[in-house]
Amino acid sequence: MSAVLEIEGLRKTYRSRKRGVRHALDGFDMRVEAGQVHGFLGPNGSGKTTTLRTLLGLIRPNGGRMAILGQELPHALPAVAGQVGAIVESPQFFPHFSARDTLGLLAQAGELPRQRVDEVLELVGLRDRAGERVKTYSLGMKQRLAVASALLKNPKLLILDEPANGLDPGGIREMRGLMRDLSENGMTVVLSSHILGEIQLICDSVTIISLGRRVAFGPVEQVLAAHSQGSVRVRLEAVSDLSQAADALTRAGVRVATEPDHLMLSGVDKPATVSRLLAEQGLYVSELTPVAVDLESVFLELTATAPVPGQHRQVDQSAKVDQTGTAGGWGA
Amino acid sequence: MSLFVTELRRLGKRRVTRLMLVLLVLGLATVATAFSFSSEKLSPAAVAEAEAKANNDYQTAMTEWKRTIAECEAAAGRGENTEDRYGPNCGKDYQPQPDMFEAKWYLPYQFDFRAEFPLFIAVFAASVALFGFIVGASFVGAEWNTGGMMNLLLWRPKRLTVLGTKLAALLTTVFGLTVVLGALWTAAFWLIASQRGSTAKMTGGVWQSIGLDGLRALGMTLLVAAVGFALASLGRHTAMALGAAVGIFAVSEIGIRIAVAVLGVQFGDRYVLSTYAQSWFLKQAELFDYDTCQFSQGACEPATYMVTWQQSAVVFGVALVGALVAAFWTMRRRDIS
Known part of the structure; x- marks a missing residue:
């Protein structure tokens, strides 16, 4: 299979007079094959969002290599941007515009046909509320709108950061089905989420990041087997x-x-x-x-973020393992 | 091109834009309407009435002057000291003169388009510039604040192109608005002058001068809008531009004035921004230094310093270029997180 997304040795360092040097990404590697639903997991502050932002050109990396659809980034980003749909972190939209206006402006900026707006509104279940201002939407509805905006381009690679955040149980199930359908139709989906049960259910493969480095990767069943x-x-x-x-x-x-x-x-x-x-x-x-191991326990073990009675774990307290010790099937 | 049209649409759809446009139009309409009531076209009867009033006041003053002299002379005849009360020579040197009672001073106010419209161009420009500043700052500031800019960059990952296109959309809007509203503003005051004032002596040269005033006004509105946009882009928040504007005003108009006064700097107002704004609109601003006056040698002729509109162009140009370069540089360099 060909790789839709490749990251090798990605580094991002923040320097602050108060807090000194912090390596948000410390030689991070990732590889996503075409047509897969790939889970991207990590504790808070592990570097997930930094990775996605760097990949999408929002953050300038200090080193490493990135490629999407075989094209090197960030140089080729303008060329591949039309084939990448993404939402990063919580959905943010101009509150006084309606969903239709929001998507319409994006479609116009991307030179997409107007009817595509109606198609994605239908797809995410916002058709009947599309004329209302975004500020009246619930978090779940904003999330649906965010997914709609990412789908608008009918991308080859869909990157979704916490897409189930704020969704009701029915919405989560719909989202799961949507991801599956998109994948079956040839779209590659990268899914960042903390709902590990969902990831285990819908993802073909995962990458787990901790303190800016990959700690596990590969097909879900192989990662589970490697840690059972x-x-x-x-x-x-x-x-x-x-x-x-x-x-x-x-x-x-x-x-x-x-x-x-x-x-x-x-x-x-x-x-x-x-x-x-x-x-x-x-x-x-x-x-x-x-005892069958699940993704949550593997995640907690690999990132050393399992709660310990009587202790209050701080955000940056998680594990970073040497890359030679990673488990999994393919990649790198 | 699609991005430019999109940004024009986005700007037009924004609530702040619409609200500020309504306020701008209402404000300008109110000024024009209120002003039209203060002007009154001079009829021959009004002129005759003014001349009669002037003459009457002159005669009254003459009568009073003569009565005062007579009263003074009578007092002098009684051996009283009259100088303290009536002045030297019983005030005979202060005879009222006819030119002290000019009829034009007794006329109601009549708007003179030729002489006074340039001032209203400045009022118009200041209003549109304020609109441009707020809308420009909000256009990019709110986009940063609400995540709209990030969404757009996911679609068009060319930062400088996106920021430049947004700026172009803003300036196009402000340009169009200034031209359209400026034409309406000119028409309104021409109408006021025609119906309730004077449009006399409007030669081709005068229209050319008004046209140049209009061009400078247009330049000012575009400059202020661009600076507001650049400041908000630098701070990635609308409040950054508004705060900077308040800060610049406080430093320039209060801080520098106090500093130059304390330090005794000659022509200290040449360091104050409003002097250059004044010079820009009125073609020049003359500063005086009354400390150089030698009152003991008669009438004072203070030293002067002239600030020209060309100097203003340099000052504002440097400010504009500085703000835009900083905004585009940070747009290119800073992470979006």
């Missing part, structure tokens, strides 16, 4: 036997975490070996469940 760690939950008939079972399993080389009413094992290739090992000790298993 063979976890198994074990319950015994008698809770009082948990410590004896933990000892036996530890001696057998299994990593064990003791919880109040069960054990969490990791590094287990075959769960059946656990039940056999415990049976040999006269301990009888009442539950033996392989």
